[in-house]
Amino acid sequence: MPAKRELPFTLQRSSRKAQHTWMKTHDSAVERYGEGERAHRTAFDSLKRTFEKIGDHWEPKARKGPSDAQAAQRGLAARTHPKPTAGGIDTTKSRNELMNEARSLGVHNYSSMRKPELVDAINRANKRRTARARE
Numbered sequence: 001m002p003a004k005r006e007l008p009f010t011l012q013r014s015s016r017k018a019q020h021t022w023m024k025t026h027d028s029a030v031e032r033y034g035e036g037e038r039a040h041r042t043a044f045d046s047l048k049r050t051f052e053k054i055g056d057h058w059e060p061k062a063r064k065g066p067s068d069a070q071a072a073q074r075g076l077a078a079r080t081h082p083k084p085t086a087g088g089i090d091t092t093k094s095r096n097e098l099m100n101e102a103r104s105l106g107v108h109n110y111s112s113m114r115k116p117e118l119v120d121a122i123n124r125a126n127k128r129r130t131a132r133a134r135e
Helices: 017-033 037-048 074-078 095-105 115-134
Strands: 051-054 057-060
Touching: 017 037, 017 057, 037 051, 095 115
Parallel strands: none
Antiparallel strands: 051 057
């Protein structure tokens, strides 16, 4: 499988199912669109429907579906009118669920944050964990 050589670091630390989802979608996208950014975007879009990024790896979501406004878009609208992504964080979660996740990641002052601020803080914490894991 060509995708096995290109498996992103966060997926190397994830379950076999997450890896399999990404690799199968990536290989199919390479056949359809060719190697490159579009194949990677397609693979991550597929992954984000059933998994979310927690720290430095991907875990299964409680509910399947798009994780953010960009993932909910399809086709031409997704390419011509991009919306901000949440870096694999499931923004459909309730504020309480996001607060619990922030607490587990060691985010400070999470209880006073609004939902968009929680998503940003969790995203930064995920990036820090990934960077530390790469060291």
